[in-house]
Amino acid sequence: MTDNNEVARLLSWCSERGFWLDPRIRVDVGPSGVSVISRNSAIPVDSILVRIPRQSVLSVKSSPISELIPPNPYGRGAQLSLALAVSVELVCGVASSWFPYLQSLPREIPGMPLFWVGGAHAIHGGPAECLNGTEAWKILFESAENRTSLFNEIDTYYRQVAIPVYSETCPQTIPSLRDFYYSYALVSSRSFLVDSYHGLAMVPIADAFNHAQDNHVHLESDFDVCPECGSLQQCTHDDNEAQERPSPVAADDYYEMVCIRPIPKNSEIFNTYGETLSNAELLVQYGFILDVNDNDRLVWTFDQLAEFSEDYLPERNWKTLGGLESFRELVSGLIPQSWDDTALSQSELVHIDRTHEFCLNGDASVSHGLWLYFVLLLRNSPTESIDEAMNCQLELELHAPSGVDVDAQPPLPDDHPPVPGPQHHHQQTSSPSPYGVIPELAHLLVALCRARLVRIGRLGVETTTEEFGEMLDRLADDDDDPSSRSTRMAISLAMTEKSLLDSCMAAWEGILHA
C-alpha cells in the first residue's frame, strides 16, 4: 500500500507542476489506500477543491511513445492503449516525467479478479470459483464487445501490440504479461475520460478520491477541445464551420474537482466512479464492492432467453412465432415504447426498466422487457392483447393469498425437488386460466431463476443464508489476507444474486397460489 512518504513526494511533484489543492483538504493514507479528507472546516457546494493542469495528465497523447501506440478512442481498446503507455513509463522509472506520481500508486491490486485466475488465486478453489455464473463472471469471461474473455483480450493485445512496442522502446526490460496486467489494472481502476484530445487519462490527485454513490465531488473539464492538438482556442485544425469553441479563460487550462454536495469537516471526500455501477462492475473494474448497492441486478440477453425457451417450452417453436429473428425484432421494438402510463407500472413484481434490459433489479422485481418476452412467447395468437396480460398480472397480484411480498423467503426448502425443468415443464392445462398467460409466465420465471441458481453452482443451490453468514464471518477474521478479502467479496456477490433469485422465485410462486 502507498505510504506517507510516497504521498509527500507526490504532493511536492504536484506543486512543482502547478497543481492547486484547496487548503481545506488533505491527501491521506487510510484503510482503502490513499483518500482525500476535509480538514477542520466544512466545504460548501461549488467550491473548487483541486486544479489539475491539463498538460500533467498521462494519456496516450502525452506519452513520449504516442506515435507507436495505435489509437483507440473508446472502451476496452482505449484502456489497453493507455495501459501500454503506462507500462512504458513504469519501465522508465525515475526517468519518467510521471515518476513521483507513479511511485505513489499501489504496488499491487489484489482485489481485482484479473489477478485471481492462475497462481495463488487458482480458479479451482480460489475466489474466482465463487464468481461462477454471477454477473461478474459474465463481465470477465463473456465480454460484451466480442464475446471473448477479458483475459484473452488483454493477452492478445499484449502479444500483438505491446511486445512489438516494447521491443522498440525498452528491449532490455520488456514488461512481463503480469506487469502488463498491473498497468491495465491501474488504468481500469483510476483513469478518467477527460476531453476529446487526451481521451482516457491518468489524472494525478483526481484519482486519490475513493468512490461512493452519494459523492461530494466530480471532475469538471472542457471536453470540447481540438482533438488534434488539445487547443481550447481556435486553431489551425479548425475548419471554417467548426469554430464554436468558446474563448478560453485561465481556469480552462485545468481540470477541476468541484464540490457538488456539502462536505462536513474532518470527513472523507468521495467521488463517484459511475452512478449506476453494480457491485459486479465495481469488483471487476476497481477491485472492491459496496456493502449495499442498489444498482445490483441480474441480466439475461435475448439469446440466453431464447435458449432457455427452447429447452423449457419446446412446443413453442420459433416457426409458430414467425421465426426467431422476427420475434427478436418484435420484442426489441416494443420494449423501448412508453410503458410508464400502462397498468404494468402499478405491478409489485414488474418494474419499468430504463435500461431496457431483460433483468431482475435490486428489489427482485423483473423488468418490463423480461415480462414482455414471456407474454409474447406464451400468447396464443399475435392478436392477443398485451393490455389484457397487464390486467391479468395486476388481478393475480391482487388475489395472491397474502398480497405480494417480494422480500418473502422462498417457500421451498433446499431439499425440495427442483421447480419444473426442461424435461418436466408444467404443461398448460386444457381449461384456460382466468389470468391468461400469467400463471404460465410465473412458472417460467421461477424456472429461469432456478436455472440461474444452478449456474452459480454450489453457492447458488446448496448454501443457506446461515452458511453464507458463517463463511463471511470466518473470512472477515482474516481480512488482512488479500486472498480472504477477495473470497469474501466473491461470496458476497454470489450471496446477493442468490438472494435476489430466491426472492423473485418466492414472489412468483406466491401468486401461483392465488
Ligand SMILES: C[S@@+](CC[C@H](N)C(=O)[O-])C[C@H]1O[C@@H](n2cnc3c(N)ncnc32)[C@H](O)[C@@H]1O
Ligand atoms: C481511483 S483509486 C482511489 C484512491 C485509492 N484509494 C488509492 O489508494 O490510490 C480507486 C481504488 O481505490 C479503492 N477504493 C475506492 N473506493 C473505495 C471504496 N468505497 N471502498 C473500498 N475501496 C475503495 C479501490 O482499491 C479502487 O481500485
